[in-house]
Amino acid sequence: MENDIIVAVATSRLEAAISVIRVSGKDCIDFVQSFFTGKIANKASHTLTYGFLKDAGQKVDEVMVSIYRGTKTFTGEEMVEISCHGGVFITNQVLQLCLNKGARMADRGEFTKRAFLNGRIDLAQSEAVLDLITAKNEIASQLALKGIQGSISTFINDLEEELIALITNIEVNIDYPEYLDIEQLTTEVLLERSVGLKLKMDRILEDSKNVKLVKDGISTVIIGKPNVGKSSLLNALLKEDKAIVTDIAGTTRDIVEGDISIDGIMLNIIDTAGIRETDNMIEAIGVSKSRGLIDQADLVLLVLDGSKDLEKEDNELIELTDKTNRIVVINKSDQGLKIELEGVKISAKNQEIHELIAEIKKLFDLGMIAKNSDHLLTNVRQNQLLYQASQALDSAIEAMNNLIPPDLVVEDLYEAWSCVKEILGQEAKEDLLDELFKRFCIGK
16 A cells, blocks of 8 residues: 655635645654654654744745644544645645655545555445535534444444354354354254344335435425416525516526525425426427426425416326325415315415425424434445345345255355445455454364
8 A cells, every 4th residue: 555645735725714734644744844843753643833834944834733643543644734824825835845845645535545545444434524524414414423433334344243143154064064062054044034134234225215315405396387486486495586586477498496404404496497388499498307307306396376276287287296206385375275285385475485394394304314323324335235235135035945055045145245345345255264263263
């Protein structure tokens, strides 16, 4: 593994009171000492030292330097953080000084990558670091913080332990039958344990489904025929005049988007063109886009004009969205309602949308995710790997139901174990022999 000295600006590249330049790699403390007037070469870890950075005898900036020794740093190797003045120019000067003295510009994510390669964190924790940086709401940040603290690692390690127990027992039964104190696994016992483990995996996958909605937001499409108040609803939700509102039908001819957070629920809202038959080519393109977005949405807000009787276009949209995750929004309640249809009654024009917000919160109870986040996967890669592990277990269970001997079933268990290990970025089969010796003391 490379242990050269890398450097990067760890804070925003905007004017601020302070900027932090992060340096990591073998002997990086001595490296910084070579152009820093403060004495850090012999200081203890986690100490802060005042001084000046100098280049060819000239002072570059007045700084504070933090040093971190040993393997319990963020990267798992020696580190230095230089706190300099936060101007864009001076920050770049300090960065360039480090580069001129021999450091290399760090690649994107390289500090976290080194933390993973040095065994400081596993792959799931590495992904959680990025999740915390990009979190858009409190629930997402809580989920990411638990991931950094090892919540995913804990329950994945538990799954791994159960798989290892099954695999090693089978292997020992096959290769070392003379060990009478080792449990002789029958197909019935193996089947029962495998079914229980698969149920546990499937429960994790099911509970993790809504994590994407927490992290990325709920894709929300507002649809309806022209002039039912879709743009007024968008503006009311966003609390700004994002979309043009007029009495002229077909005003919205393209997609208008905006984001809003409702008690930790992030909605990525799209106001679509009014869906109707039209001879106008531009409006027709917008209508086509609107129809295409319906199936892609996590939530469809079907807006109806409650002050008028249902028309043909309304009924067509009711039928079109019947199989979607839909809330029927009956707008213009302030003008008297003529529609007798189950739905949420609002007045977008008067900003009276509290019932709709309550219904969205009820439909997406994402607060439960934060409370039950100790066994949740947080991205597609993790979910796909656990799904593959579950499928491998399913193959093993099917084989056992067909009375296939355990020694032939073990390959499916190996496959499941490999997938589980990969979630944390570990190699699977290479350390099986170590696990066998550690657990059963074979050959002692």
